[in-house]
Amino acid sequence: MTEGKRSASTSEAAIWHDVECGAYAADFRVWDELADRCGDPVLELGAGTGRLAIHLARRGHRVIGLDHDPVLIAAQGERAAGLPVTPLLADARGFELPEPVALALAPMQLLQMLADRAERLACLDSIAAQLLPGGRLAAAMVEGMPEPEEGEPLLPDVREVDGWVYSSLPLEATVGPEHIVVHRLRQRVSPSGELTDTPDQVTICTLTADELEGEAAEVGLVPIERLYIDPTEDHVGSTVVVLGEEA
Numbered sequence: 001m002t003e004g005k006r007s008a009s010t011s012e013a014a015i016w017h018d019v020e021c022g023a024y025a026a027d028f029r030v031w032d033e034l035a036d037r038c039g040d041p042v043l044e045l046g047a048g049t050g051r052l053a054i055h056l057a058r059r060g061h062r063v064i065g066l067d068h069d070p071v072l073i074a075a076q077g078e079r080a081a082g083l084p085v086t087p088l089l090a091d092a093r094g095f096e097l098p099e100p101v102a103l104a105l106a107p108m109q110l111l112q113m114l115a116d117r118a119e120r121l122a123c124l125d126s127i128a129a130q131l132l133p134g135g136r137l138a139a140a141m142v143e144g145m146p147e148p149e150e151g152e153p154l155l156p157d158v159r160e161v162d163g164w165v166y167s168s169l170p171l172e173a174t175v176g177p178e179h180i181v182v183h184r185l186r187q188r189v190s191p192s193g194e195l196t197d198t199p200d201q202v203t204i205c206t207l208t209a210d211e212l213e214g215e216a217a218e219v220g221l222v223p224i225e226r227l228y229i230d231p232t233e234d235h236v237g238s239t240v241v242v243l244g245e246e247a
């Protein structure tokens, strides 16, 4: 199948997104609890194809799913049809919402995907300006990488779409003073058996919960609490920093 004949939901970008993030559910408990407590609307920053936005909408929440990738936003729109999800094509480093929100979520280390402190401050400033009174920002962070375990090798995440097989194998994470780089091998097998290998990597900034809370204070957001997401076989655990306006 060629890219031109595909719907947004089955575009290459959406499929890789699904392969690598789609099955993750360990964080739902924390987001559900916060959304139930804070109310609507909920903003998800970096919502991609809608894994979390659609989950929250199915539980009755009204969600704005912001992402800067037009292909992922189109896929989110297709998948969320009939649900109270508003896909929003915008950059987390500076955006305007259709209405202020009761809760802004930054799942899967979105704030660490921004390049540096200046970009995080721009994002935090946009959020702070558009929170309802008593509103909250909750950001999932990876504060360090566990040592790789001896023994069982990691298994690839695999999906089959229209006879094509997509596999993404986590290889290693390199931890530097400023960045953590997660390497993966993406493999695609066509219906006729042709294999394509592409190395892929995701870079996130090293950042502690204390450092994020310090940066947030500069835009008037203060620490409220910290929550925790357990590690899974495929994903490291996260600290969720919850912030709100100064009283």
Ligand SMILES: C[S@@+](CC[C@H](N)C(=O)[O-])C[C@H]1O[C@@H](n2cnc3c(N)ncnc32)[C@H](O)[C@@H]1O
Pocket: 021, 044, 045, 046, 047, 048, 049, 050, 051, 052, 066, 067, 068, 069, 072, 090, 091, 092, 093, 107, 108, 110, 113, 114
């Ligand atoms: C790891 S995925 C997580 C997707 C989704 N939040 C989830 O939990 O399944 C990160 C997403 O953040 C988006 N993203 C990265 N940088 C962004 C930015 N500056 N503005 C908006 N979206 C961004 C990417 O396009 C991608 O969809």
